[in-house]
Amino acid sequence: MKILIIEDESELAEVISSYLSRERYVCERAATYDEAIEKVGTYDYDCILLDLMLPGGDGLSILRELKSGNKKAGVIIISAKDSLDDKISGLRLGADDYLAKPFHQAELAARIESVIRRKQFDGNDVLRFEEVEVDLHARMVWVQGEEVVLTRKEFDLLLLFLSNQNRVLSKGALAEYLSGDLADMFDNHDFVYAHVKNLKRKLREMHYGDYIKTIYGTGYRWEH
Amino acid sequence: MGTLKPLHTKPLWVFIRYAMLVLVISIPAYVFLINAIWIHELDEHNQLVLENTRKALIESQPTSEEMTNWNRMLGALNPGVRVIPYGGDLKSDSHYSVSRELFISGSKEEEKFRGLLSYMELEKSRYQLSVETNMEDTHETFLAVTVVTSVFFALLILGMIWLSKRVYSRTFQPFYETLSALRSFDITQNEPIALTTSDIQEFEELNESVQDLMKRNLKSFQQQRTFVENASHELQTPIAILRSKIDLLSQQQFEPTIQEMVTALESPMSRLTRINKNLLLLSRLENAQFREREGVNAADVITDTLELFEDFLQNDSMKVSFTNNRTDLLRCNRFLYETLIQNLVSNAIRHSEKGSDLFIEISNDYLMVMNPGKVELRKEYLFTRFASSSNENVSSGLGLAIVKEVVVQHGWTVDYAFNHGLHCFEVQFS
The missing domain is CATH 1.10.10.10 (Winged helix-like DNA-binding domain superfamily/Winged helix DNA-binding domain)
Structure with missing residues (x-):
């Protein structure tokens, strides 16, 4: 299972990646908007963790890009902007889940698990x-x-x-x-x-x- | 400081006292003046009578017998004039004042007279001529002047009170407008208030200074807000990193003492998270980021919240009695109302002993959350940030500040009371 971590804070991306890599996940990282757009356009992922505040652009437009490209990846927004508006507009744009920072790694793992299951097995899982x-x-x-x-x-x-x-x-x-x-x-x-x-x-x-x-x-x- | 008086009475009393002083001094001055004029006029009059008498005597050249008749006749016609034979040297004319008793219509009265003495020689005989005219007593004059002065003094005071009220209310109109505008000034509204312009220099200067002060206050308030929001925002990422590192750490196998330390990191970590989250919420609240309003079933939110708190309630074997008397939907921001309920209920749970009974009551007018307690909390600090009203360290110190802010945003009020061993928080919807 491939996971893309779009997060500009390298320390946090590091920890998430190291926690998830011990499961059966392969993690890739993107730290900027451009990097994220490039990776999303080139590869297929099972789940994408998306930080909304990125250098070079808004995380929500990556989400738009993803949805228009008809990618089947599940998207979980991980944002420090713990505001209701972001949550609502993110979910409306097609994000599968929303997790406000700071969060426990265990919870993130559980959310990823259920997003992937829901996506790939059509919920009949x-x-x-x-x-x-x-x-x-x-x-x-x-x-x-x-x-x-x-x-x-x-x-x-x-x-x-x-x-x-x-x-x-x-x-x-x-x-x-x-x-x-x-x-x-x-x-x-x-x-x-x-x-x-x-x-x-x-x-x-x-x-x-x-x-x-x-x-x-x-x-x-x-x-x- | 004594009792407060309205501004216009202050100079008025000074003026009234001064006017009284002047008028009191004027009374003897008037009396003196009137007396002087009086005496002067009487002396002139006496002189005239004397001249006439003298002329008549010289023209008629009476004998001493005739003179006696004359005198009698004169006395009947003009009681003040007398001509009496005189043995001494001729002297020059002299004026005098004299008081003597007079019988008027049967009663005896002391009367004052002004007299003129003169001497003349007629047919080798010398005569003394005297003319006396009755004059008013000084104390009578004094009385009359005092009465008149008092009447005018009363007129003066009434006029001054009326005028000063009129003048002050007109002149100070811009001042009172500024005052009421300042009363309505709310720093959280982020708008300096408009002050009415005035054609009075001092008021215009006052307005300018007040405007300036407001702008500076607003600016520093805004800066403080932005600072809090930015600070709590910036803190989120390091907190997130710390937290994830602790998660990773706790996966490692350490010797028990280190394991304990790692576990002990969790509690301060979650406290830090909580404080930061609440600070962020507060600054968002203050920046009025929650403007949407909808009709919310207020009682349902409470029931849902109690379900969410079930674990915590059971854990401390607490019971909640919820009385719902509300029939209307509550017009509010759903998220903020939920936050308010959660903060009040969690507050009640945290501050009650195990096995306590909590009471929640909602009606169309108010919401009450009550929990048993031993000592009354210090009300003055209750709703301020980080002001611990008890020595418990669980809370972020912001829960009630958030409650207060939510209440303010909706135009409601919140109050605390301690009755019959119950802490009671009451929100008035109005």
């Missing part, structure tokens, strides 16, 4: 990991062929774990993923424990491989 099957569209989960009924938050957590396998997910990252901006308002993120505990219990009842491990003092990891 089942994510598989050994005995665990997840229907992203219908939001249903099976373990060993048996359906597991999860709450919305438990389902979202499972998706996050599957998109960040063998990664440590901190309590804060999980809280922010589940509650969005609201997590900012509290220092106490203990509610995450309850959701993870319930998720683990439900999956264990169906005899999954017990992949979710607690990393003491840090968070959780989907290990295999």
